[in-house]
Amino acid sequence: EKNFLEVDKLQVAFRTDKGEVVSVDEVTFQLKQGETIGIVGESGCGKSVTSLSVMRLLGRTGMIKKGSIQFNGKDLTKLSEAQMREIRGNEISMIFQEPMTSLNPVFTIGNQMLELIHLHMNMSKSEARAYAIEMLKKVGIPRAEQLIDEYPHKLSGGMRQRVMIAMALSCKPSLLIADEPTTALDVTIQAQILELMKRLRQESNTAIMIISHDLGVIAEMADKVLVMYAGQVVEEADVFTLFDEPKHPYTKGLMESIPHLEHDSQKKLFSIPGTVPNLHMMPKGCRFHDRCPYATEKCVTEQPPLLSIPDNHNHRVRCWLLDEQQQQTPTDSRSEV
Numbered sequence: 534e535k536n537f538l539e540v541d542k543l544q545v546a547f548r549t550d551k552g553e554v555v556s557v558d559e560v561t562f563q564l565k566q567g568e569t570i571g572i573v574g575e576s577g578c579g580k581s582v583t584s585l586s587v588m589r590l591l592g593r594t595g596m597i598k599k600g601s602i603q604f605n606g607k608d609l610t611k612l613s614e615a616q617m618r619e620i621r622g623n624e625i626s627m628i629f630q631e632p633m634t635s636l637n638p639v640f641t642i643g644n645q646m647l648e649l650i651h652l653h654m655n656m657s658k659s660e661a662r663a664y665a666i667e668m669l670k671k672v673g674i675p676r677a678e679q680l681i682d683e684y685p686h687k688l689s690g691g692m693r694q695r696v697m698i699a700m701a702l703s704c705k706p707s708l709l710i711a712d713e714p715t716t717a718l719d720v721t722i723q724a725q726i727l728e729l730m731k732r733l734r735q736e737s738n739t740a741i742m743i744i745s746h747d748l749g750v751i752a753e754m755a756d757k758v759l760v761m762y763a764g765q766v767v768e769e770a771d772v773f774t775l776f777d778e779p780k781h782p783y784t785k786g787l788m789e790s791i792p793h794l795e796h797d798s799q800k801k802l803f804s805i806p807g808t809v810p811n812l813h814m815m816p817k818g819c820r821f822h823d824r825c826p827y828a829t830e831k832c833v834t835e836q837p838p839l840l841s842i843p844d845n846h847n848h849r850v851r852c853w854l855l856d857e858q859q860q861q862t863p864t865d866s867r868s869e870v
């Protein structure tokens with residue numbers, strides 16, 4: 534099966550008053566139709582910037598410096614702004630935690646939804662209204678028949694977020710980008726939204742990029758996972774391999790941050806000591822070295838490449854330790870890092 538989205542060696546930089554900073558560095562991944570990729574990492578690791586690059590929503594200060602984004606036969610990095618506007622909201626939809634393209638305060642929910650649906654779904658006005666109400670109900674909005682005629686300021690933040698999700702899903706995009714889509718919502722609504730995304734994927738073969746710091750959401754939704762740290766991919770694998778056999782010390786640290794409530798409600802949420810490096814002062818060598826319990830001399834001076842594991846070429850890891858271990862014990866790549 535052909536790849537539907539191919540991001541190749543993407544590099545994104547932002548202009549700041551202290552100079553240019555690279556916030557996404559040589560990120561590569563592929564996505565097939567109907568497939569879901571999860572992107573995890575702490576905030577500031579380049580997850581959101583990666584997804585905003587696909588939408589080409591980098592603002593005035595952001596720019597794609599290198600690489601390509603092949604989407605459905607087009608290189609998105611080469612399209613004009615007018616061509617991108619046709620793709621956004623139609624072929625590619627995005628859901629934000631804090632809706633950036635927030636609802637327009639001077640129009641009712643219905644006006645805004647109907648315009649979008651009318652534009653992209655080839656429906657009559659009355660069909661579009663019935664469909665909008667149905668979508669609002671699907672995202673768990675009570676009294677959708679009344680709410681559709683309200684103005685956005687009458688709604689709570691959580692309700693507005695659900696309206697945004699209903700709008701993003703209503704055009705049945707072929708690619709849905711969801712950046713922390715359910716973080717601000719309570720668990721019941723969160724589960725409903727995830728179900729809705731799964732149904733969309735099933736019905737419309739939608740490809741999904743889901744960005745989350747919540748590994749539970751990733752485990753439930755993703756087919757494969759990218760782990761990002763300091764603008765780079767540090768590990769990539771299918772979801773089962775990643776959770777069963779994480780190789781990168783950063784990935785392992787993230788896994789240990791999941792609270793094991795069912796085993797011991799007193800257990801503290803473990804988090805990796807230290808912080809994500811400042812983009813203006815990116816450390817030499819491995820970007821994780823000052824937080825890594827396994828760091829060696831080499832880690833401090835030389836940057837590890839992203840390499841495939843010999844017995845699983847879809848599992849890629851950026852860590853010197855793995856390289857050495859494979860040289861020492863080539864037959865046992867499953868040993869603990």
Ligand code: SF4
Pocket residue numbers: 781782783819820821822823825826827828829832837851852853854
């Ligand atoms: Fe840790 Fe070194 Fe691996 Fe970086 S390369 S993650 S510092 S062991």
Ligand code: MG
Pocket residue numbers: 576577580581712
């Ligand atoms: Mg983010």
